Amino acid sequence: MKKERIQEVICVLCPEGCKITVTLENTDVVKIENAGCKRGEDYSIEEIKSPKRDFFSTVRVCGRPETPLTSVRSTKPVPKEMLLPCASELAKLVVPAPVKMGDVIVRNILNLGVDIIATREVEEA
Amino acid sequence: MERKEVDIIVIGGGAAGLAAAIEAKENGIDSILILERNEDLGGILPQCIHTGFGLHYFKENLTGPEYITRFVKKVKDSGIEYKTDTMAFDLNSKGGVGKGVLAANRTDGLLKLQAKAVILAMGCREKSRGALCIPGTRPAGIFTAGTAQRLMDIDGYVPGKKVLILGSGDVGLIMARRFAMEGAEVKGVVEIMPFPGGLDRNLQCLTDFGIPIYLSHEATFIHGDERVEAVTIMERGENESSVAGSEKRIECDTLILSVGLIPENELSKKAFIELDSKTGGPLINEYMEASIDGIFACGNVVYVHDLVDQVTAEGERAGYCASKYARGELPPMKREISLAAGRDIEYVVPQLISGENPLEIHLRVRRPATNVKIGIGRNITVPKRIVKPSQVAQVELTERMLEKIGEENELVVSLHHERRTLHEKGENPRSHLRSMSRRM
Numbered sequence: 336m337k338k339e340r341i342q343e344v345i346c347v348l349c350p351e352g353c354k355i356t357v358t359l360e361n362t363d364v365v366k367i368e369n370a371g372c373k374r375g376e377d378y379s380i381e382e383i384k385s386p387k388r389d390f391f392s393t394v395r396v397c398g399r400p401e402t403p404l405t406s407v408r409s410t411k412p413v414p415k416e417m418l419l420p421c422a423s424e425l426a427k428l429v430v431p432a433p434v435k436m437g438d439v440i441v442r443n444i445l446n447l448g449v450d451i452i453a454t455r456e457v458e459e460a
Numbered sequence: 461m462e463r464k465e466v467d468i469i470v471i472g473g474g475a476a477g478l479a480a481a482i483e484a485k486e487n488g489i490d491s492i493l494i495l496e497r498n499e500d501l502g503g504i505l506p507q508c509i510h511t512g513f514g515l516h517y518f519k520e521n522l523t524g525p526e527y528i529t530r531f532v533k534k535v536k537d538s539g540i541e542y543k544t545d546t547m548a549f550d551l552n553s554k555g556g557v558g559k560g561v562l563a564a565n566r567t568d569g570l571l572k573l574q575a576k577a578v579i580l581a582m583g584c585r586e587k588s589r590g591a592l593c594i595p596g597t598r599p600a601g602i603f604t605a606g607t608a609q610r611l612m613d614i615d616g617y618v619p620g621k622k623v624l625i626l627g628s629g630d631v632g633l634i635m636a637r638r639f640a641m642e643g644a645e646v647k648g649v650v651e652i653m654p655f656p657g658g659l660d661r662n663l664q665c666l667t668d669f670g671i672p673i674y675l676s677h678e679a680t681f682i683h684g685d686e687r688v689e690a691v692t693i694m695e696r697g698e699n700e701s702s703v704a705g706s707e708k709r710i711e712c713d714t715l716i717l718s719v720g721l722i723p724e725n726e727l728s729k730k731a732f733i734e735l736d737s738k739t740g741g742p743l744i745n746e747y748m749e750a751s752i753d754g755i756f757a758c759g760n761v762v763y764v765h766d767l768v769d770q771v772t773a774e775g776e777r778a779g780y781c782a783s784k785y786a787r788g789e790l791p792p793m794k795r796e797i798s799l800a801a802g803r804d805i806e807y808v809v810p811q812l813i814s815g816e817n818p819l820e821i822h823l824r825v826r827r828p829a830t831n832v833k834i835g836i837g838r839n840i841t842v843p844k845r846i847v848k849p850s851q852v853a854q855v856e857l858t859e860r861m862l863e864k865i866g867e868e869n870e871l872v873v874s875l876h877h878e879r880r881t882l883h884e885k886g887e888n889p890r891s892h893l894r895s896m897s898r899r900m
Contacts, residue, residue, distance in 0.1 A: 345660055345661075345663055345664070345667075346660075347660060347661035347664060351845070351846055352659075352660030352661070352846075352848075388664075388668065389510075389511040389512075389521070391509050391510050391511060391523055392509070392641060393509065393612070393613055393616070395616065403615065403616040404613065404614065404615075404616045406509035406523065406525050406613060407509075408509075408511060408523050415668060418641065418668075419641065419643075422641050422642070422643075436525075436526065436529060454509065454523045454525045454526050455506065455509075455525045456529070
């Protein structure tokens with residue numbers, strides 16, 4: 336049985352911010368409207384089928400009271416529904432100072448094929 | 461008291477100041493001094509741990525700390541002198557030649573500084589509750605978005621569990637996501653205008669976590685004895701009055717204010733630099749020079765930018781022009797043509813051009829609109845497919861356009877609508893009719 340569904344996606348690829356309307360039949364995309372460009376069309380499909388996001392957060396650092404945290408990010412976007420599980424994973428961690436920018440804090444987090452790396456330098460304790 | 465003479469003093473070691481100092485150094489000025497009030501260089505960016513920085517300047521998607529560290533490293537590697545923990549508290553240009561800056565810190569005490577050129581890069585600061593006059597009690601739990609960001613991302617505290625955010629500017633939207641990611645319950649974002657204040661891409665911060673946005677709403681009462689307990693919000697109707705009976709009480713323990721930024725110009729005022737009442741920053745010419753010769757300005761002290769990439773570019777321009785000035789090579793402007801904000805334009809930067817050099821001007825519109833023409837003076841029009849208050853519009857003034865200026869001494873910049881977007885929820889229908897009738 337055909338089941339039609341309409342979803343709106345705000346494109347974030349450029350400042351135009353097109354409000355793209357995507358029509359789905361079951362899980363197939365049948366119509367894309369109001370996309371300003373081809374990249375926007377591709378984005379709207381990905382956004383509906385498997386939305387991904389940059390992940391960023393903080394991780395506790397021990398041994399240097401002046402800098403209690405380092406900031407971190409994922410090396411690649413992660414599936415949207417994995418943002419909170421990744422954050423919970425990092426909440427368990429404490430890393431010792433010093434931390435260099437780009438240091439891998441968690442390799443292959445939750446088997447997503449993505450590393451979590453430091454984005455802030457923390458000097459030696 | 462220590463006395464010191466340098467070629468260029470840069471006040472503020474954030475994105476604008478660092479870019480300006482690096483550019484001046486690369487243009488052959490060796491004697492530069494950066495004054496920074498904070499303990500470290502970098503300004504606000506070390507606490508902006510999200511991505512989205514550098515897409516234009518580096519063509520890379522970086523976090524705030526990664527973006528600014530590149531500049532901090534460059535300043536340190538190139539041996540540019542800087543003083544952190546140092547407050548500049550007076551600026552004067554008496555006597556014509558040379559500018560004086562008074563500053564102080566713990567190690568040097570009072571510093572009496574002289575420079576050929578000064579670059580203002582003090583940035584901006586957040587509006588607080590006092591600027592809004594929200595009635596209610598005065599409990600703990602009210603923070604500006606930037607303060608909350610610092611607490612969470614530098615100091616390691618989550619300042620609330622049930623959070624309401626006032627204002628949908630970029631920082632407000634980003635903090636909504638940040639609180640949600642740290643497990644707080646984000647009750648919503650309240651926006652007084654009928655459209656969101658932040659960049660479109662940041663609206664994802666709300667949709668991803670199912671956070672509601674209340675457009676055309678304002679906070680009308682803050683409840684709570686020792687700590688915030690709830691905030692009452694009301695819909696804002698026509699004539700900017702609250703709609704009777706639209707009260708909603710939202711239970712929360714924290715209220716985050718993201719209600720606008722103000723360029724920080726106390727020093728500029730002390731030096732009697734002319735300010736633009738709309739930008740809140742110095743009036744500048746196409747050299748990024750303020751109303752006093754040899755004082756340049758860049759970044760958020762001039763107007764509040766949307767993207768740090770633009771701040772960096774502007775800092776470089778100020779640094780380049782200041783280095784030419786310090787060497788006595790900056791040619792005076794042969795003509796002074798002012799750019800004035802006209803219909804539906806909030807402000808235009810720079811405010812003064814010579815009409816001789818092609819350049820990019822930046823303007824902020826008052827309302828979102830599509831398929832518009834931007835009129836500049838009597839003879840120049842530039843089509844734009846889409847303009848929004850949340851994004852500064854850039855207009856390239858080419859040599860050909862400049863030729864059309866003729867004898868005009870003031871160019872009024874205005875927005876000519878062809879079709880206005882009405883799909884933005886709550887667009888005031890009367891203002892639309894008014895602009896239609898004006899056109900007819």
